[in-house]
Amino acid sequence: MNLRSSWVAETGQTREDTRLNQVGATTMVNPVQVRSGILPGSYSGQFRLSGFWMDKASAMTATVSEGRAVIQGDISQGVYPVALPAAEQITFAAGDAQYGRIDLVVLKIYDNLYDGSTRNEAKIEIIQGVPGQAPKAPAAPPRSLALYEVTVPAGASAGNGGIPWNTSLKDLRTPVVALGGILPVEGPVLPGAHPGQYQDTPNNQLQRWDGGQWVAYPEAVGGIVPSSAALTQGGYTGQYRDSSGGTLQRWSGSAWAPAFPGPYFSDSLDAGYTTSTTYVTTLVERDQNPLSLTFTAPPSRAVLVTFGSRMEVILDTGQTTNIAGTALMCLRVTQGATVVREVEDELAAKGAKPALPADGVSASTVQRLANLTPGASYTLTAYYRSSSATLRAWFDNSFIQVTPQY
Structure with a gap:
């Protein structure tokens, strides 16, 4: 023998x-x-x-x-x-x-x-x-x-x-290496003995035992992990990876999320009107009510908000000539049940019609929201009103867009 x-x-x-x-x-x-x-x-x-x-x-x-x-x-x-x-x-x-x-x-x-x-x-x-x-x-x-x-x-x-x-x-063979060595995995994957132990899997992925499970180790600290690496869990908060869909993602400590989320966009191509002189979210003849958008605040705590609509003012009787009036669109900003910013005319996009024939105007505005809570969800809801109860303020092609600032 x-x-x-x-x-x-x-x-x-x-x-x-x-x-x-x-x-x-x-x-x-x-x-x-x-x-x-x-x-x-x-x-x-x-x-x-x-x-x-x-x-x-x-x-x-x-x-x-x-x-x-x-x-x-x-x-x-x-x-x-x-x-x-x-x-x-x-x-x-x-x-x-x-x-x-x-x-x-x-x-x-x-x-x-x-x-x-x-x-x-x-x-x-x-x-x-x-x-x-x-x-x-x-x-x-x-x-x-x-x-x-x-x-x-x-x-x-x-x-x-x-x-x-x-x-x-x-x-049934399985390998062993010296204490502190990186174990090449063959056969069953066994638990680690201590946090900081390393193994190299059959698909050539380096893993580290974190005390409870094997966690994929980043390709390089500070580097971007390629999409070819099946990295289901990040190695540290702030790690980046290229997702299979081609989107850069960041590990938050508990989940992968887009590294640079947005821009966010919501719109309605359906026309509707209101005769209310106070701000309302529902437009007559529009199927999509209300028009809203939810976004996640970026680490910079600031976003650019763009909103607007094609606006027209006519008499409630349907006449369109010799009318002076204003259609106003504004956004209410909420975080859950808390109102962060209320609607007001000073912040509205306005379409005004003087006493002469016209087919309406397109009006929009860009505003900056700052001092947001990073990672928190905010909702923007469109509100509309007319300058007179005898006038129909029409809104068509309405939209809201949020572009995070980085």
């Missing part, structure tokens, strides 16, 4: 054994124990994990490639380093005549001090499963590291084709 171990044999540990097994691999799972696993690496540098790779040698025999690993015992037993400096072959028993079974290939530590086996060595072993209609793999014994599950079909033997190796192997 080529498999070497350290600090197991009562006598006979060679200097070569000791040198081969100085692996320094201690990926922690708690303050005392480490994760059992295989040291990563490959000859070409193309693969994360080549140690203890298993493949077909013959119909019922497999070759286990060289590698190094650590196997954690119970909490008081410590960790056992092992090394396989040359490939090893293992042979599976013939299949059951009626049912298939699943065998488990393990690295197994025999330590007489704890198992009473009278053996002190490391072995590559096959734990044979129980044949059945729905066979299950056996459990790994204490002080062992599972490498592969191997499905052995009913009747499989060297004389009738043996094990179908291309479909029968289930790789």
